[in-house]
Every structure is written in C-alpha cells, then in structure tokens.
Amino acid sequence: MLDDNDFALASAVDTSVVVLEELSLHPQPEVRHAVARNPNTPTEVLLKLGKEFPDAITANPIFNLLLLENPESHFVRLSLARSTTTSESAIAQLSKIEDEEILCAVAGNPKTPLHILERFVVEGPPLFFDYETADESALDGLFTAIAQNPNTSELLLLQLDESGISNIEMAIAENPNAP
Known part of the structure; x- marks a missing residue:
C-alpha cells in the first residue's frame, strides 16, 4: 500500500535533498x-532514476534549466535519449554521439525510428572501435537494446539473430515482432 506521507514528501518542493535521496530508494514506484x-x-x-522514469526526468521543471545551462552534458543527453517525449530529430542527433550508454538508450527508446535501429545494425554504432573487428561485448548492450525495442522489425530481428552475438537471443524471443 502506498504511504501517503512518503508520496507527499517526495512531491513537495521544500523536501530536503537528504530526504529525497532516501525516498529515491523507496519500494513503491509511485514515490520514486x-x-x-x-x-x-x-x-x-x-540520473539513477532516469532509467526507470525517463519521461519524469525530462518533465521535471529543473530539466529545462539543465538543458539550457549545458545541453551537451552527459546527464541531459542521456535523459533525452531515454525519454519517449524526445523529438525524432533530437533522437537522430543523439544517435550520432560517440557514447555507448547514450547509444544504448537511443536503441532502447520505443520512439526511435526503425531506420536508426537499422543503421546501428548494418553500419554499426558511431563509436571509437572498428565495427568489423569489434569485440562481441562492445556490441552486446547495443544489440540487446535494439532486440528489446518494440519498433524493431521482424527482418531486423532476424539480422540480429544472425549477428552471432549469443546474449541477445532471449531479447529477440521476447520481442512481440519476433517470427
């Protein structure tokens, strides 16, 4: 059962940072x-809550200030890459950043257009390693995120399956578009 007092504290703008840090670990998702x-x-x-609540982070009034203050910060870019409210053009820009965590967030975002997911699989990510000789673990997170994305087509799932990366088979099997 949701503790109304904890929810009220988590929602109040005058709640101390220390209390908010504690409440960020609360067992109830509504409080977090x-x-x-x-x-x-x-x-x-x-940043810690961003994976679970990406849209809440970008809806937070402080996010717009952070975006204006430092639009190229890792936190801002990662939050935008995760959020389903991010525009397609912003997602396209984020898909070209040489940061594995941001690319995985883009690949896992259900609003990422299929053509970007296809580019990641066919051309490889824009990272500092050579796609042709890349270690399997370097691509594992990215390809798993693509396999879990509900926008991934059946054809792209088949391409991922043929990639030889063994850790993505379960993600492919769980995708509603899997053949």
Missing part, C-alpha cells in the same frame, strides 16, 4: 516517480 519529478532532487539522484 514523484522524486524523479521533484525539482529539488539532485542531478545524481535523477
């Missing part, structure tokens, strides 16, 4: 979601 939307929550805590 309220912490993610609270403008008083520290960036480090928002």
Whole structure:
C-alpha cells in the first residue's frame, strides 16, 4: 500500500535533498516517480532514476534549466535519449554521439525510428572501435537494446539473430515482432 506521507514528501518542493535521496530508494514506484519529478532532487539522484522514469526526468521543471545551462552534458543527453517525449530529430542527433550508454538508450527508446535501429545494425554504432573487428561485448548492450525495442522489425530481428552475438537471443524471443 502506498504511504501517503512518503508520496507527499517526495512531491513537495521544500523536501530536503537528504530526504529525497532516501525516498529515491523507496519500494513503491509511485514515490520514486514523484522524486524523479521533484525539482529539488539532485542531478545524481535523477540520473539513477532516469532509467526507470525517463519521461519524469525530462518533465521535471529543473530539466529545462539543465538543458539550457549545458545541453551537451552527459546527464541531459542521456535523459533525452531515454525519454519517449524526445523529438525524432533530437533522437537522430543523439544517435550520432560517440557514447555507448547514450547509444544504448537511443536503441532502447520505443520512439526511435526503425531506420536508426537499422543503421546501428548494418553500419554499426558511431563509436571509437572498428565495427568489423569489434569485440562481441562492445556490441552486446547495443544489440540487446535494439532486440528489446518494440519498433524493431521482424527482418531486423532476424539480422540480429544472425549477428552471432549469443546474449541477445532471449531479447529477440521476447520481442512481440519476433517470427
């Protein structure tokens, strides 16, 4: 059962940073979601909550200030890459950044267009390693995120299956588009 007091604390803009840090670990997702939307929550805590509540992070009033202050920060880019409210053009720009965590977030975002997912599989990610000779572990996270993405086509899932990366078979099998 949801503790109304914890939810109220997580939602209140005058809640201390220390309390918000504690509430970010709360067992109830509604409380953690309220912490993610609270403008008083520290960036480090928002970063930890970002994978679970990406849209709450970008809806947080403080996010717009962070975006204006430093649009190229890792936190801002990662939050945009994860959020389903990010525009297709912004996702396209993020898909060209040489950062594995951001690329995996783009690949896992259900709003990422299929042509970007296809580019990652066919051309490889824009990382500092040579795609043709890349270690399997370097591509594992990216290809798993693509395999889990509900936009991934049946054809692309088959290409992923033929890639030889063994760790993505379960993700492919769980995708609703899997043949």
